[in-house]
Amino acid sequence: MFNPIKEPNFFFGLDTATVPAWFKGLDGAIQLTVAIIALVLAIYTFKIYKISGKKKPFYFGTGFIFVSLSYFVWAVLNMAIIINISRYLCRETHICIVDILTDISIYIHMALLMVGLLLISFSTFKKRNKETYILAFFIIALVLALSKQTLMFFYSFSSLLLLYLVIHYVRNYFKHKNTKTLVVGSAFLLLSIANLELVFGLTDGFDYTIGNILTLLAFLLIILNFVYILMKK
Amino acid sequence: MSKKRDRIQVIYDILNAVKEKDGKIKPTNILYKANLSPQMLNEYLKELIGKGLIKENNAKDGKTYSLENKGFEFLSKYKTIVDFLETFGLN
Numbered sequence: 001m002f003n004p005i006k007e008p009n010f011f012f013g014l015d016t017a018t019v020p021a022w023f024k025g026l027d028g029a030i031q032l033t034v035a036i037i038a039l040v041l042a043i044y045t046f047k048i049y050k051i052s053g054k055k056k057p058f059y060f061g062t063g064f065i066f067v068s069l070s071y072f073v074w075a076v077l078n079m080a081i082i083i084n085i086s087r088y089l090c091r092e093t094h095i096c097i098v099d100i101l102t103d104i105s106i107y108i109h110m111a112l113l114m115v116g117l118l119l120i121s122f123s124t125f126k127k128r129n130k131e132t133y134i135l136a137f138f139i140i141a142l143v144l145a146l147s148k149q150t151l152m153f154f155y156s157f158s159s160l161l162l163l164y165l166v167i168h169y170v171r172n173y174f175k176h177k178n179t180k181t182l183v184v185g186s187a188f189l190l191l192s193i194a195n196l197e198l199v200f201g202l203t204d205g206f207d208y209t210i211g212n213i214l215t216l217l218a219f220l221l222i223i224l225n226f227v228y229i230l231m232k233k
Numbered sequence: 234m235s236k237k238r239d240r241i242q243v244i245y246d247i248l249n250a251v252k253e254k255d256g257k258i259k260p261t262n263i264l265y266k267a268n269l270s271p272q273m274l275n276e277y278l279k280e281l282i283g284k285g286l287i288k289e290n291n292a293k294d295g296k297t298y299s300l301e302n303k304g305f306e307f308l309s310k311y312k313t314i315v316d317f318l319e320t321f322g323l324n
Binding site: 123178180226230 | 239240241244280284307313316317318319320322323324
């Protein structure tokens, strides 16, 4: 029931056979960068929540905290040093904690990212029903736990949720005619495509690479937009 | 019919009213300038004092209010805050 991960483990840099050589190590750097960007956005959003007392920034900021944590977990485990230490330990002492760590980390990454995306989408609703979202989280968690294609389902679901956010931002653009909103919508679209790429990336290192690069581009768009807002007088 | 103001806009209107009177404004003046009911005004004033955005001064001729540094900061960053909320669909 609580299956070990069936898919190849190269998300955490273990099976690097099909990942381009130049990308090895870079994936961890990308994920760390994404984690930092998400954190910066979350901190500013919390500042606004503190001043305004509005709930939307609170949920939005908390969502990005979870997103940041999820990418941080992924980045830490992609760090070559961790992998090399784990492999050394496995070779010398026969204590092979790599697989256990990988499995646990994958689930932590998925749980954190799922909570983060759900909170971000929750913040976009005019009327927010907490019970519905809690229920949605547990249903998704249950399906993931029972699924034999856990990561495939997870990234497909994430892609769909991100697509919903794209629609929200496009609607927001037509409401306010604010080009920056369109940029944010484009960033979420890139993220949605990135997550789809990661589904294919389960069996192809090239798609894994593209998925990570698109994720970075999406977050760079978000942070550049954010910096532009701050610098604008 | 005018659109209902959100919290941030109300806070801005209050702080702006205080700033316009060069930092010494009576509650009734804020009431008219910020277009609030007495009850709402009291709630907002209490909150703004608690957050360090304004200061209450007790003078012989009654209470007045002045801006704190945080209040000035809020006013200068108001447009940025609104822009951020609008851009990220949080308004």
